[in-house]
Amino acid sequence: MNPFDSELQERLASLSAQGLRRQLRPVNSSQGPRIVLNSETLLNFSSNDYLGLASHPALQEAAIAAVREYGAGAGASRLICGSLKPYHELEETLAQFKATEAALSFSSGYSAALGTICALMGSGDIIILDKLVHASVVDAARLSGARLRVFKHNNLEHLEALLRWAREGRPHTAEPGPNRRPRALVVTESVFSMDGDCAPLRGIVELKSKYDAWLMLDEAHATGLYGARRRGLAEEQGIQAGIEIQMGTLGKAIGAAGGYICGSRALIDYLVNRARSFVFSTAPVPAAAAAATAGLRLLQTDEGEQRRRDLWRRVAQFQAGRAQGSGRPVSAIIPIPVGPEEQAVAAAEALRRRGVFIPAVRYPTVARGQARLRLTLSAAHEQSDVGQVLAALEAVQLHPVTQA
C-alpha cells in the first residue's frame, strides 16, 4: 500500500477502535416505512420523511414532468444561465407558504447555512449559537471569521449573559469594514435534530430584540409539522415576525431535496449577491425544485393536514405504549440514550435482527459518550408498525426518552 493510503488506513483503524467508524449501507428500495437493506426488508424508523412525501405520486410526477420539460441538469449556476422556471416557482411557493416577502432556494440546507451566515457575518461580528445546533451552522459560523460564543442548550440566562457580553465586547473586536457596524447574530433550531426538544423561541426573540441582535432560526425538523398553516414552530408560537432569517430544508417533511432561506426582499436580494454557496454552484436538478414545490403544495391541502394528524397520532401511540408512561409529545424525534459508542452499535444490530431499523447516532453527530439510537416516526407508519417497534425495544431492553 502507498504511504498516503496506509496513513488513512491508520486513521480509519483509530476510528474503529473508538467505535466511531461509519459505513454506507446500500438501500434497494424507495424511502418508506419499510426499506430493503441488502436483501432484508426492515421496518424503518430512521428517516426524516415525517409525512411520507418522499415517494408520494404527486412529487414523483412533478419531478418526472420537470425532467421532460427542463432536462436532467441545470447547466450553470443561477446567476449565469441556470435560473430555470422551477426554482422561481419554488421560491414563490415558499414565500407564500411562510408568509415572507421572499425566499431563496439552495442545493441543500447545509449550503443554505454556509452561504447565508458567511454572507451576513464576518470578522468583527459575533455569532452566538445554541450548544446543540446542527453541524451546518457550526461550520458556517467558523468559516465566517466572526467571533463565536456558545450558550448552554436552551438556556435563556446564559444567552442573555452572552448577548450582554457581545454588546459590551463589540467595541473591542476588529471593525468589520468601512461601511458597516459590528453585528451580533443568534442562531438556534426550533426542534432539535438529535434530542427532539423545542427551543424557548419567545424568550429568545425577546432577548435578541432587547440586545439588538439578529436571529436565524433553523426549522429543519419543524417545517410542515407545526402551526395552523404548518409553517413551523415559529408560526405555532406566533413569533415569525421577530425572526430576520428563517432557514430550513426541503429534504425532510417536504419530501424532496434542497435548502431554503425565507425573509425580507432585501435579505434575499443580498444573498443572491453575496451567498457564495449560491453564487458559485450549479443550480440543483430542476426535478428537485419541482418535487419540492409539489411537496409544499401538498402540505397546504387537506391531505397535508391529514398526514400531519396521522403523524401526531403515531407519536401519541408510541408515547402511550412506553413502559414509563407518557408526557405530551413535542416532536417525532425520539432519542434512546445508550452512552458508549460500541453499545449503541450493538443495540442497533440487535434491533436489526428483529427486523427494525433504528441506526446508532455517535460522535461527532452527538457528544462523545452520548451515543444513542434516534427513532423517528412518520405519517406513513401503520398502527401495527408502532406496536412492532415498541415490542422490539422492550425485547432488547431499550428505554426511549420522550420530551415533555
Ligand SMILES: *Cc1c(COP(=O)(O)O)cnc(C)c1O
Ligand atoms: C438536515 C439538517 C440540515 C441540513 O439540511 P440538508 O438539506 O439535509 O442539507 C440543517 N439543519 C438541521 C437542523 C438539519 O437537521
